[in-house]
Amino acid sequence: MSYPYIEYTAQVKQTLDRLPWPQFQQMISLLHLARLESKQIFVLGNGGSAATASHIACDLSKNTRAADKPYLSAPHLKVMSLNDNMSLFSAIANDEGYENVFAHQLENVLQEKDVVLAISASGNSPNVLNAVKLACARNAQTVGWSGYDGGALAHLVDIAIVVPNWCIEQIEDIHMMMGHMLTMTLRQKVREKSHEHPLVSTPA
Incomplete structure (x- = not known):
């Protein structure tokens, strides 16, 4: 009898071992600097990646401070998911085309050295690519998960940060895990000020 879920789990484990950790660390450093410099972070994606973008924006906004250590000073991350304002999202899609739903939103708010975190399992979604192209033109900083x-x-x-896997479900799972790892690591950077034991360690 076949047990697909066992094979699925094994493949996820193998993929996690092969993630590009140096690039992951670069992303952490970039977002930490954005926090210190009060830059905005915009997260976006399609379909399942839209849900991931919303989840990550929520976690980065709420869970990257040490709530039990109010004496630790660290600015809030300024994070927004471009998937969450459905009135604006649908208006742009209807009037200007779905390929512009993210770029148009960024045109109104994106500033130099802000960060755009773009999520696309395939890496080829036109609306995601258009948003990144606009970000580059505005001298914003860009991170791509695919x-x-x-x-x-x-x-x-x-x-x-390319997940080395060809199964869409596993790619989306690992993107969500990456969001949680990112959140915990940025929160740990606040806790390090109190010399507490790390919540997570960065892979070698």
């Missing part, structure tokens, strides 16, 4: 071979996204962004 899977498969990275797609066009991996060649456009400053920091590309």
Whole structure:
């Protein structure tokens, strides 16, 4: 009898071992600096990646401070998911085309050295690519999460984190895990000020 979930779990474990950890660390440093410099962070994605973008924006906004240590000073991360304002999202899609739903939103608010975190399992979603192109033109900083071979996204962004896997469900699972790892690590950077034991360690 076949047990697909066992094979699925094994494949996820193997993929996690092969994640590009140096690029992950670069992303952590970038977002930590954005926090210290009060830069904005915009997260976006399509379909399942839209849900991931919303989840990550929530966690980065709420869970990156040491709530039990109010004496530790650290600014809040200024994070927004571009998937969450459905009135604006649908208006842009209807009037200007779905390929512009993210770029149009960024046109109104994106400033130099802000950060755009773009999520696309294929790395080839036109609306995601258009948003990144606008970000590059505005001298913003860009991070791309993708899977498969990275797609066009991996060649456009400053920091590309490509999940080395060809199963869409597993790619999306690992993207969500990456969001949680990112949140915990940024929170730990606050806790380090109190010399507490780390919540997570960075892979070698």
